[in-house]
Amino acid sequence: MDWNELEKIRLAKVEAMRSEDIEPYPTRSEVDQTIKTAIIAFEDFEKQSEPSINAPQAILAGRIRSKRVMGKLAFCHIEDSSGRLQLMLRVNEIGQGGLKEFDERFDLGDFIQAGGSLMRSRTGEITLLVSEYKMLAKAITPLPAAKDEIVDGKVVHHATLSDPETRYRQRYADLAVNDEARNIFRTRTAIIRALQRFLDKHDFIEVETPILQPIYGGAAARPFSTFHNQLHQELFLRISFELYLKRLLVGGFDRVYEIGRDFRNEGVSFKHNPEFTQLEFYMAYADYEKIMGLTEQMLATVCDEVLGKRTFIFDGQEINMDIPWRRVELRQGILEATGVDIYAYPDAEALYQAMQKAGLNPKEGQPRGKLIDSLIGDFLEPNCIQPTFLYDYPRDISPLAKNKPGNPQIVERFEGFVGGMELCNAFTELNDPLEQEKRFAEMGRTYDADDEENHPMDEDYLQAMSFGMPPSGGFGMGIDRLTMLLTGNRSIREVILFPYLRDIESEE
RNA sequence: GGGCGCGUAGCUCAAUGGCAGAGCAGUAGCCUUUUAAGCUAUUGGUUGAGAGUUCGAUCCUCUCCGCGCUCACCA
Numbered sequence: 220m221d222w223n224e225l226e227k228i229r230l231a232k233v234e235a236m237r238s239e240d241i242e243p244y245p246t247r248s249e250v251d252q253t254i255k256t257a258i259i260a261f262e263d264f265e266k267q268s269e270p271s272i273n274a275p276q277a278i279l280a281g282r283i284r285s286k287r288v289m290g291k292l293a294f295c296h297i298e299d300s301s302g303r304l305q306l307m308l309r310v311n312e313i314g315q316g317g318l319k320e321f322d323e324r325f326d327l328g329d330f331i332q333a334g335g336s337l338m339r340s341r342t343g344e345i346t347l348l349v350s351e352y353k354m355l356a357k358a359i360t361p362l363p364a365a366k367d368e369i370v371d372g373k374v375v376h377h378a379t380l381s382d383p384e385t386r387y388r389q390r391y392a393d394l395a396v397n398d399e400a401r402n403i404f405r406t407r408t409a410i411i412r413a414l415q416r417f418l419d420k421h422d423f424i425e426v427e428t429p430i431l432q433p434i435y436g437g438a439a440a441r442p443f444s445t446f447h448n449q450l451h452q453e454l455f456l457r458i459s460f461e462l463y464l465k466r467l468l469v470g471g472f473d474r475v476y477e478i479g480r481d482f483r484n485e486g487v488s489f490k491h492n493p494e495f496t497q498l499e500f501y502m503a504y505a506d507y508e509k510i511m512g513l514t515e516q517m518l519a520t521v522c523d524e525v526l527g528k529r530t531f532i533f534d535g536q537e538i539n540m541d542i543p544w545r546r547v548e549l550r551q552g553i554l555e556a557t558g559v560d561i562y563a564y565p566d567a568e569a570l571y572q573a574m575q576k577a578g579l580n581p582k583e584g585q586p587r588g589k590l591i592d593s594l595i596g597d598f599l600e601p602n603c604i605q606p607t608f609l610y611d612y613p614r615d616i617s618p619l620a621k622n623k624p625g626n627p628q629i630v631e632r633f634e635g636f637v638g639g640m641e642l643c644n645a646f647t648e649l650n651d652p653l654e655q656e657k658r659f660a661e662m663g664r665t666y667d668a669d670d671e672e673n674h675p676m677d678e679d680y681l682q683a684m685s686f687g688m689p690p691s692g693g694f695g696m697g698i699d700r701l702t703m704l705l706t707g708n709r710s711i712r713e714v715i716l717f718p719y720l721r722d723i724e725s726e727e
Numbered sequence: 728g729g730g731c732g733c734g735u736a737g738c739u740c741a742a743u744g745g746c747a748g749a750g751c752a753g754u755a756g757c758c759u760u761u762u763a764a765g766c767u768a769u770u771g772g773u774u775g776a777g778a779g780u781u782c783g784a785u786c787c788u789c790u791c792c793g794c795g796c797u798c799a800c801c802a
Contacts, residue, residue: 224771225737225753285762292759309759327752341760361752363738380738384794396738440801485801486728495802596801641802697802710795711802721793 222359229359232324236354243357248332250280255301261337261345278334279304279347280355282395284364288322291315294340297331305346306333312350321352328358328395364396387718403714406525407702411478413524414498414698417517423474423500428463430456430480434677437461437619440483443493456482460499461619461693465648466683468501468691476500478698489710493719496698505692506647507631511608514635514643514694515542518606518701525705533638533704536604544606544635549595552609556598561591561613565628588616595634603636612646618658620646635696638704643696650691652684 222230236243252260257277264275281297281304291310296303310318312335325331333352340346363380379396380386386393386400393400415425433452435442437459445454460477467475478498487493502510522529522540529540554560559577564570567587574581574590579597581590591613599609610633611623620630632646649655659676702714712718 223737228753287761287764288758289761289764290758292761294761294764296762305762307760311759340762342762344760344762346760361737364752382734382738382794384734385738387794438802481802483801486799488801489796491801497802592801644802695802700802 225361226359229326229357229361232326233357233359236324236357241354243354245353245355248280248355249278249334250332251278253301254279254281254297254299254304257337257347258302258304258345264337274336274338276334276336277347278332280330280332282358283325283327283329283331286325286327288318291318293318293321294346295325297333305340305344306331306335306349306352307338307340307346308349308352312348313352317352325354326358326361327364328360328362330355330358362396363392383712384720387712387720390717400713403702403706403708404716406706407698407714409525410521410702410705411698413521414478414517416524417520418474418476418500421474421513423476423502424472426464426467426472426475426477427479428457428460428467428477430482432457432463434679436677436680438481438483439616441485443482443484458483459695460497461695462677462680464499464501465688465691465693466680468503468648469683469686469688473503473689474500487719489712492699492711492715495711495715497695498698499693499695501648501691501693503689503691506690507610507633507645507692510645510692510694511544511546511610511633514608514645515544515606521701522705531705532707534707534709536638538605538638538704540606540637544608545603546608546610547599549591549609549611549613552599553591553594556602557594559594561594562628586615588613592616600636600641601639604639605637607636608633609636614658617646618662619649619655621649621651622654640700640704642700642704643694645692645694648688648691648693650684650688652681655684656681 233243257275257279260275260277279297279299281299284296284298284303286295287293293308295306295308297306298304308318308321313321331352332355333347333349335347335349335351338346338348363385380393386397390400394404418425431445431447431454433454435455435458437457438461440458442455442458445456446452447454458481460479460481464475464477476499478496480494481497482494483491484493485491502513505513519529519540519542522531530537531540532538550560550562557574557577557579559570559573559579561570564573564587567585567590570587570590571581571583571585574594579594581593585593595609603609610631611629612620612632612634614620614622614628614630617630617632620632623629623631630646630649632644634641634645635643649658656676659681699711699714703709703711706714708714
């Protein structure tokens with residue numbers, strides 16, 4: 220490794236410690252509690268009507284985040300994942316040598332273990348008066364944070380790491396230094412737990428299905444492909460879980476869900492990561508109406524449990540997740556927004572002409588479904604700031620959804636929009652194997668033969684359907700998007716620990 | 728992939744076609760209740776990479792790399 224000047228100075232400190240038989244990376248620590256438990260213990264001690272003479276003792280460990288040495292006395296703050304605490308080191312307890320050692324060998328970013336008794340400093344801050352300490356792990360590279368200040372209990376950063384590229388590439392440094400970043404991922408975990416609790420409570424079971432698949436499907440997207448060396452077989456990374464989860468409905472699991480990673484070989488942007496996390500669930504004997512209700516309930520519950528309230532701010536707007544959501548029939552929504560009645564134009568050419576007449580600048584050569592998709596994206600989605608369901612979709616873009624009785628052109632499908640973003644997608648599942656086979660074939664005709672979004676015919680899936688699948692409702696939702704909403708982030712990179720970034724060309 | 732913008736010390740940022748600066752961090756001191764500690768002194772740069780214009784380029788031009796925003800594709 221190439222070390223810079225600051226790092227060489229710290230390496231010299233490591234050498235100096237080793238030369239005195241002090242291990243800068245000891246194998247074990249004698250920590251006996253977290254910072255949080257120590258603070259609580261001290262507060263309890265103070266509350267006693269007749270305080271015992273001896274203040275609570277603690278051996279704590281954490282990363283040094285600030286350091287103030289003044290002659291015969293030093294303060295520093297250490298941080299573990301439970302919180303932050305001030306240490307006070309005095310020659311009275313640790314001697315001249317002990318303080319000098321701390322001053323000369325310990326830097327911001329180092330992990331330290333400190334034992335002593337808890338007290339309050341003159342300014343009233345709970346502080347560990349240190350009687351013994353040791354290095355737990357020396358940091359060679361300085362953390363990028365300059366300094367933090369605590370104002371009214373809130374940490375204020377001064378010139379901290381803010382360059383987005385460095386924050387994503389060196390997420391460890393970002394997390395070590397930026398509390399807000401850590402909180403985003405705590406929230407993300409809390410969201411997933413809340414979803415699992417909700418679904419578990421509703422008698423769903425969580426399952427795992429293959430990520431490597433011989434045939435991809437369940438969504439319109441280009442896959443990543445890979446190769447099994449020994450089997451000499453091309454495999455795809457899944458683009459959805461749908462087809463496998465529905466096989467489980469055939470198998471007799473009436474309520475299943477999976478939370479996991481999907482992979483789509485598409486453009487990368489602040490909205491799109493090549494791998495992203497989805498929740499899909501399938502519920503036997505439910506239809507899309509029932510799923511709509513469950514969706515409202517589920518997301519309201521997640522808000523309650525994660526945020527403690529139903530409202531949050533996203534992109535400057537307060538969003539209210541109370542039940543019920545606004546419901547807009549797709550045809551009606553498009554008619555009101557653009558004046559185009561999609562039911563009046565049953566094929567791509569007619570719809571294209573109508574859109575052109577309405578001055579909407581449609582793209583040429585698109586199948587009808589894609590044209591309708593673009594109407595949704597351009598004219599409906601941006602206006603769905605408050606939670607909204609669009610429902611009843613054209614069958615062209617929904618090959619796995621069931622027809623609405625009495626209207627063969629429409630399927631029972633809805634999408635949920637929040638904050639101007641598509642959040643979820645659900646439908647009454649098509650369970651007629653013959654109809655499904657027809658739909659797969661239709662897709663093959665609709666798209667060019669070389670269109671990678673073409674749904675490959677999945678014979679085994681049809682085989683499964685032919686055993687009989689109960690009438691069911693299915694649901695899919697982007698966890699990253701939900702996290703973006705609930706943490707108020709417009710960029711997906713803020714809510715993925717290690718977002719995809721281009722390789723930096725090595726300078727060899 | 729297209730368009731626009733950005734890239735300067737470890738971090739956050741200045742600056743100028745003429746010797747590249749500040750705060751914090753670092754280093755050496757002083758300092759026994761600080762918390763952006765303070766005071767004194769001080770180190771630190773291939774200005775993203777490469778080429779061009781120029782007496783002289785960090786600045787102007789071009790190419791490349793990366794990031795951000797945006798459009799396209801999608802979730």
